[in-house]
Amino acid sequence: MQQKGKDLIRQSDYENYDYRQFWQDNKRLYEDSSERLVIKKFISAIANKDAVFIDLGCGFGRLFSEYRDFSTIILLDYSINNLKNAKELISRYVNNEARLMEKVIFVAADVTRLPLKPDVIDYAMTVRVIHHMDDPGRYFEEVSRVVKTGGIFMLEFANKRNTKNILRFLAGRIKLSPFNAEPLQIGATILDYHPNYIKHKLNQAGFKVKKMVSASNFRLGFLKRHVSLKILLFFESIYQNIFSFIDTGPSIFLKTILVREKCSSGSNENGTNTEKLGSTSPISLFMCPACQSTELFSAGPDKNSPEHIVEHEHIVKHIVCSSCQRQYPVIDGIFDFKV
Ligand SMILES: C[S@@+](CC[C@H](N)C(=O)[O-])C[C@H]1O[C@@H](n2cnc3c(N)ncnc32)[C@H](O)[C@@H]1O
Numbered sequence: 001m002q003q004k005g006k007d008l009i010r011q012s013d014y015e016n017y018d019y020r021q022f023w024q025d026n027k028r029l030y031e032d033s034s035e036r037l038v039i040k041k042f043i044s045a046i047a048n049k050d051a052v053f054i055d056l057g058c059g060f061g062r063l064f065s066e067y068r069d070f071s072t073i074i075l076l077d078y079s080i081n082n083l084k085n086a087k088e089l090i091s092r093y094v095n096n097e098a099r100l101m102e103k104v105i106f107v108a109a110d111v112t113r114l115p116l117k118p119d120v121i122d123y124a125m126t127v128r129v130i131h132h133m134d135d136p137g138r139y140f141e142e143v144s145r146v147v148k149t150g151g152i153f154m155l156e157f158a159n160k161r162n163t164k165n166i167l168r169f170l171a172g173r174i175k176l177s178p179f180n181a182e183p184l185q186i187g188a189t190i191l192d193y194h195p196n197y198i199k200h201k202l203n204q205a206g207f208k209v210k211k212m213v214s215a216s217n218f219r220l221g222f223l224k225r226h227v228s229l230k231i232l233l234f235f236e237s238i239y240q241n242i243f244s245f246i247d248t249g250p251s252i253f254l255k256t257i258l259v260r261e262k263c264s265s266g267s268n269e270n271g272t273n274t275e276k277l278g279s280t281s282p283i284s285l286f287m288c289p290a291c292q293s294t295e296l297f298s299a300g301p302d303k304n305s306p307e308h309i310v311e312h313e314h315i316v317k318h319i320v321c322s323s324c325q326r327q328y329p330v331i332d333g334i335f336d337f338k339v
Contacts, residue, residue, distance in 0.1 A: 013132075013189055014059070014077075014078070014079035014081070014082050015078075015079045015080065015081055018081070018085070019059050019060055019079075019082055019085075020060050020085060023062065029229055030216070030218070030219065030224055030229055030232055030233070030236075031216045031219060031251075032062070033229070033233055033236075034215045034216045034217075034219075034233070034236050034240075034251075035063075035127060035156070035215055035216070035251070035253075036063070036066060037215070037233070037236065037237055037240060038156075038213045038215050038240060038253040039063060039066045039067075039125070039127075039154070039253075040066060041213070041240075042154050042211070042253070042255050043066055043067060046123065046152070049069040049070045049071060050071045051070055051071060051072070051122035051123055052070070052071075052072045052074070052120060052121050052122050052123070052280060052285070053067050053070035053072065053073050053074070053121075053122065053123045053124075053125070054073075054074040054075075054076060054116075054121050054123070054124045054125070054146075055067065055073070055074070055075050055076065055125050055126075055127075056076055056111045056124060056125065056126040056129060056143070057076070057077055057078075057111055057126055057127075057128070057129030057132075058075040058076060058077050058082070058083075058086055059077060059079075059082050059086070059128075060082050060085035060086050060089055061075055061085070061086030061087075061089045061090050063125075063127060064086070064089065064090050064093060065093065067123075067125065068093070068094075070103075070123065071103060071280070072103055072105070072280040073103055073104045073105070074104075074105045074107055074121075074285070075090075075104065075105070075106050075107070076106075076107040076108075076109055076111065076114070077107075077108065078108065078109065078110055078111070078338065079108075080108050080334065080336065083106050083107075083108055083334050084332070084334070086106065087106055087332070087333065087334070090104055105282045105285075105335070106333060106334040106335065107334070107335045107337060108334055108335065108336045108337060108338050109289060109337040109338060110289075110338065110339075111126070111129065111139055111142065111143075112133075112135075112138055112139050112142050113142065113289045113339065114142055114143075114145070114146050114287075114289065115286050115287055115288070115289040115328075115335075115337035116146040116285055116286065116287055117146070117285060117286065117287045117294050118145050118146060118262070118287075119146070119147070119148045119149075119262055120146055120148075120285045121146045121147045121148065121151060122147075122148060122151050122152070123151065123152050123153075123154070124143055124146070124147055124151070124152070124153045124154070125153075125154040125155070126143075126153075126154075126155045126156065127155075127156040128156060128158075130155060130156070130157040130158070130193065130198070131157065131158040131190045131191050131192065131193075132189060132190070132191070133191070134183075134191060136157070136193065136197075136198060136201050137201035137204060137205065140153075140201055140202055140204075140205035140207065141204075141205045143205070144205040144206045144207065144258060144260060147258045148258070148262070149258055149259070149260060149261055149262045150257065150258065150259075151257070151258050152255065152256070152257055152258075153202075153207055153256045153257075153258065154253065154254070154255050154256070155198075155202075155253070155254050155256070156215070156251055156252065156253045156254075157192075157193050157198050157251075157252055157254075158186075158190065158191070158192040158193065158250065158251060159192060159193070159194075159195060159214075159247065159248070159249060159250055159251060159252045160178050160183065160184040160192035160193055160194050161178040161179060161194050161195060161247075161248060162178070162192075162248050162249060162250045163248045163249075164220075164250070165178040165184070165192075166178050166248065178194075179194075180194070181194050181196065181197040182194075183197075195212075195247050195252055198252075198254070199254070202254070202256055205260075206258055206259060206260025207256035207257065207258055207259070207260075208256060208257050208259045209254050209255070209256050210255045210256060210257055211254070211255040212244055212245075212247060212252065212253070212254050212255075213240050213244045213252070213253045213254075214239065214240065214243070214244045214246065214247045214248065214249035214251075214252055214253075215236075215240065215249050215250075215251040215252070215253055216236075216249055216250050216251045217235075217236060217239045217240070217243075217249040217250075218232050218235060218236060218239075219249075219250050219251075282335060283296055283297070283298060283319065286319060286335070286337075288321035288323065288324060288326060289337050289339050290321070290324055290326050290339045291321060291323050291324040291326070293321050293322065293323035293324065295321070295322035295323055296319050296320065296321055296322065297319070297320055297322060298317060298318070298319055298320070298330075299317060299318045299319075299320045299327070300317025300318060300330075317329075317330045318330065319335060319337075326339075
């Protein structure tokens with residue numbers, strides 16, 4: 001990897017950029033729909049939605065409608081601006097229904113330093129985030145810590161061994177081979193990875209791949225310009241269902257299960273809970289990301305009711321770590337655990 005580029009990869013890029021622009025005017029409707037096809041397939045296979053779901057690097061909550069049925073939903077991102085936009089989008093989506101908003105928890109944090117206790121997550125998903133990571137293995141270890149044994153981790157990564165790169169390499173237009181494990185850097189902040197490299201890192205973190213889907217397989221300018229979206233998605237769906245073993249699409253989705261044994265887990269191999277969830281009030285899930293203490297308490301106008309924060313916006317409160325005394329502000333219902 002080019003060293004200069006590596007230095008430029010930052011978690012906070014999205015604080016100064018409105019990510020909604022990337023998707024506006026339906027210019028990426030094909031990619032958005034292709035990704036939803038996969039996520040729908042992965043999530044519809046989950047019968048019991050009485051579970052804790054987390055969208056890691058959720059952006060502005062683009063994919064919320066795909067996982068809205070889970071009983072507790074955490075949207076986590078490093079960018080407060082993205083989270084504010086996510087909150088606005090979701091409020092509109094659920095028509096401001098307090099009952100539905102209450103099950104959604106907004107958290108500002110680094111995905112490689114999650115402010116979550118071990119073994120609290122049943123289902124985790126991360127889409128278009130791994131391409132910002134220069135050490136995906138470290139990220140997977142952190143996800144492995146918070147996901148229960150038998151829990152499911154669904155992820156998407158940008159595939160360096162895609163058809164376009166293979167053709168460019170064979171034509172001598174790019175030097176770096178798409179076939180080796182070295183990440184391919186695109187611009188300043190994007191890293192494309194080889195599928196085998198990602199699978200190896202997942203394996204090391206205790207995840208076993210259950211399903212692989214190659215997505216956005218027809219992402220070519222001239223096809224998007226000249227073929228209708230309906231027809232493109234028809235062929236996309238066929239490719240995803242039948243030809244995904246040819247994993248040369250620009251975007252690869254994996255559905256994995258955590259097989260690493262943990263002593264305190266409440267899930268089984270099928271990813272279903274064997275133990276009823278305890279309270280899923282936000283504070284029962286959190287851990288101090290600075291000192292890893294699980295002893296946190298809320299401080300502010302109403303000490304005994306952390307949910308109060310979410311219900312009554314504009315009340316600025318803090319989550320306080322009993323161990324290191326660090327204070328984490330809660331502003332407009334967003335828990336800010338950035339350290
Ligand atoms: C390309 S956007 C994808 C957003 C969303 N998953 C989607 O597909 O629409 C990448 C998101 O990851 C977030 N992100 C990048 N690095 C992060 C990190 N280390 N911790 C938390 N969020 C991160 C960015 O703030 C941004 O919102």
